[in-house]
Amino acid sequence: MKKTCKYLSALLCILVVIIIVQAAYFLTVGPENTIIEKADLIVVFPAENERIAAGLQLAEEGYAPNFTVAGITEESLKLYLKKYKDLPASVKPIISPRSNTTFEDALITRQVLQKHKFNSVILVTSTYHLPRAYFLLRVLTSGMNVKIDRYGVEKKWRLLAASNLKPEDSGINVNANVKGPQKAHKEQRVKTLKQKLIYNEMIKFWTSLGEMAGYTVTGRVLTDSPLCLRTRKFLKANVLFAVNGAVE
Numbered sequence: 001m002k003k004t005c006k007y008l009s010a011l012l013c014i015l016v017v018i019i020i021v022q023a024a025y026f027l028t029v030g031p032e033n034t035i036i037e038k039a040d041l042i043v044v045f046p047a048e049n050e051r052i053a054a055g056l057q058l059a060e061e062g063y064a065p066n067f068t069v070a071g072i073t074e075e076s077l078k079l080y081l082k083k084y085k086d087l088p089a090s091v092k093p094i095i096s097p098r099s100n101t102t103f104e105d106a107l108i109t110r111q112v113l114q115k116h117k118f119n120s121v122i123l124v125t126s127t128y129h130l131p132r133a134y135f136l137l138r139v140l141t142s143g144m145n146v147k148i149d150r151y152g153v154e155k156k157w158r159l160l161a162a163s164n165l166k167p168e169d170s171g172i173n174v175n176a177n178v179k180g181p182q183k184a185h186k187e188q189r190v191k192t193l194k195q196k197l198i199y200n201e202m203i204k205f206w207t208s209l210g211e212m213a214g215y216t217v218t219g220r221v222l223t224d225s226p227l228c229l230r231t232r233k234f235l236k237a238n239v240l241f242a243v244n245g246a247v248e
Contacts, residue, residue, distance in 0.1 A: 022202055022205065023202070025131060025135075026131045026198060026201070026202060029130055029131040029134055029135075029150070035149075036058075036063065036122055036149040036150075036151055037120075037149060038062070038063050038064065039063065039064045039118075039120035039121050039122045039147070039149060040064060040065070040066060040116075040118035040119055040120045040121065041064050041066045041067070041068065041094070041112065041113065041116070041118045041120070041121045041122070042055050042058050042059055042063060042064040042066070042067045042068070042121070042122045042124060043055075043068050043069075043070055043109050043112070043121055043122070043123055043124065044068070044069045044070065044124045044125065045070055045102060045105045045106075045123070045124070045125040045129065045133050046069050046070065046071065046072055046105075047126075047129075048126055048153075049080075049083075049084075050126070050153050051124055051125050051126060051153050052069055052080050052084065053084050054124055054151065054153045055067065055069070055124040055151075056080075056081070056084050056085050056087070057085075058122060058124065058151065059087055059088065059091045060085065060087075060088055062088075062090075063122060064091070064121075064122060065090060065091055065092060066091065066092050066093075066094055066116070066118070067087055067091050067092070067093055067094065068093065068094040068095070068096055068109075068112060069096075070096055070099060070104075070105035070106075070108045070109050071096060071097070071098050071099025071100070071104060071105050071108055072096075072098070073095070073098060074095045077093060077095065081093075094112055094116070096108045096109075096111075096112055100223050100224075101208070101211060101223050102129070102132055102133055102136060102204070102208055103136055103208045103211040103212055103215075103221075103223075104211075104221060104223060105133070105136075106133065106136035106137040106140050107140060107215070107221070109121070109123075109137055109140075110137070110140045110141055110144075113141065113144065113146055114144070118146070119145065119146060119147065120146065120147040120148075120149070121137075121146060121147070121148055121149070122148075122149045122150075122151055123137060123148055123149065123150050123151065124151045124153065125151075125152070125153065126152065126153050126154075127152035127153060127154050128194065128197045128198050128201055129201060130150055130152045131201065131205070132201050132204060132205045132208055134148065134150050135205070136208055136212065139212070140212075193243055196241040196243050197241075197243055199241065200240045200241055200243070203235065203239055203240060204235075204240070207231065207232070207235065210228075210231075211223060211228070214228075
């Protein structure tokens with residue numbers, strides 16, 4: 001009995017250390033944009049329109065001569081370009097295969113970097129998503145001598161907050177500039193949403209590692225395997241917060 005308790009205590013300590021290290025990593029990578037330099041490629045990990053708009057803005061400012069949105073079709077890319085802004089004539093769009101997960105986005109990006117012999121890339125995604133996306137891309141490109149700059153997109157927080165706040169919530173008009181208690185309440189809701197999304201990312205970090213392990217062992221993407229589908233379904237229903245479409 002004492003031996004069992006000792007093992008359980010050791011496992012608990014290891015788990016606590018892992019959680020602390022992971023939280024420290026997320027806080028280190030995610031809070032703000034790093035200083036970015038010109039690169040060979042701008043890659044956007046999709047899911048939210050603000051990410052693509054930010055990537056297109058970087059392309060317009062001349063940060064890279066090549067641009068791709070990981071895992072979307074040529075038709076979808078054309079629609080985004082029509083909705084936001086077209087690429088400058090000096091920037092080449094690169095079409096990649098379809099993807100379903102962040103791990104697949106990172107894998108596709110590695111393939112693009114290898115195919116075109118790029119040595120540097122600017123990774124564009126939401127700030128809360130950046131730690132997981134950057135980690136996966138960093139690991140998958142290890143040994144390739146590729147420089148990765150990170151660009152986090154913050155705008156989504158306010159949009160998510162507005163979509164979750166109802167006009168009757170403490171009398172808040174989400175379309176107006178509120179002050180006093182109403183402003184404090186709105187800011188608290190934004191903070192809560194941010195915490196939920198970061199929690200989701202910390203959980204999905206491990207599912208992405210599972211995808212990577214499966215790919216490393218089998219050489220195949222196992223995203224659509226029955227086990228992966230059941231795992232994602234279970235997590236979405238029982239573990240992850242549903243934050244108005246932010247659960248990808």
